[in-house]
Amino acid sequence: MLTLIPSTRPRLRTLASTALLVTALGTGLTACGSDSEASSDASSSASADATMASEITMEDPWVKAVDSGMTAAFGTLENSGGSDATLVSVTSDASDTIQLHETVEKDGTMQMQEKDGGFTIAAGGDHELSPGGDHIMFMDVTDALEPGDTVTLTLTFSDDSTLDVDATVKDYSGADESYSDGSDDSSDDMSGMDMSSEGSDS
Numbered sequence: 001m002l003t004l005i006p007s008t009r010p011r012l013r014t015l016a017s018t019a020l021l022v023t024a025l026g027t028g029l030t031a032c033g034s035d036s037e038a039s040s041d042a043s044s045s046a047s048a049d050a051t052m053a054s055e056i057t058m059e060d061p062w063v064k065a066v067d068s069g070m071t072a073a074f075g076t077l078e079n080s081g082g083s084d085a086t087l088v089s090v091t092s093d094a095s096d097t098i099q100l101h102e103t104v105e106k107d108g109t110m111q112m113q114e115k116d117g118g119f120t121i122a123a124g125g126d127h128e129l130s131p132g133g134d135h136i137m138f139m140d141v142t143d144a145l146e147p148g149d150t151v152t153l154t155l156t157f158s159d160d161s162t163l164d165v166d167a168t169v170k171d172y173s174g175a176d177e178s179y180s181d182g183s184d185d186s187s188d189d190m191s192g193m194d195m196s197s198e199g200s201d202s
């Protein structure tokens with residue numbers, strides 16, 4: 001059985017290349033028709049190659065003002081493309097560590113945690129990041145972010161494409177849900193927590 005394979009394979013390969021040659025000759029003989037087909041194929045494959053970042057915009061991006069420590073960025077991610085896009089990470093000079101967070105109810109209180117797999121923006125749809133809902137979490141701001149400042153966010157999608165977004169720093173109080181990192185003292189410096197009113201739309 002095994003000894004048959006070496007003698008069979010070259011024969012198949014020869015048949016295959018003969019078939020390709022015939023196809024190529026046939027294409028050459030009908031040059032006009034096949035040329036227009038080839039160019040339309042090229043343009044459709046170009047749009048299929050569009051990166052996720054090229055199809056995504058972020059509307060009204062903003063960051064909550066903070067002196068130091070934790071804060072978050074919000075806005076609406078819009079996908080004008082024909083395929084779902086997934087935001088997998090964000091970086092910024094404003095914070096060494098940035099996570100993608102969701103807000104969930106745990107033990108009767110709203111807590112935030114890292115969102116497994118990132119945020120998926122459906123084809124032609126949008127994904128809102130808002131206080132009390134999904135958000136881009138700055139874990140360790142060291143230089144104060146003051147109202148009117150601009151923070152540049154670099155969004156990385158699951159196809160490794162990136163999008164830079166300039167977010168405006170704004171004053172905001174409320175919806176400071178606690179961070180469930182396994183300790184109970186992480187919300188000590190959070191003020192104005194009011195998830196019941198701010199989170200009702202999500």
Ligand SMILES: [Cu+2]
Pocket residue numbers: 072101112113135136137179
């Ligand atoms: Cu968070």
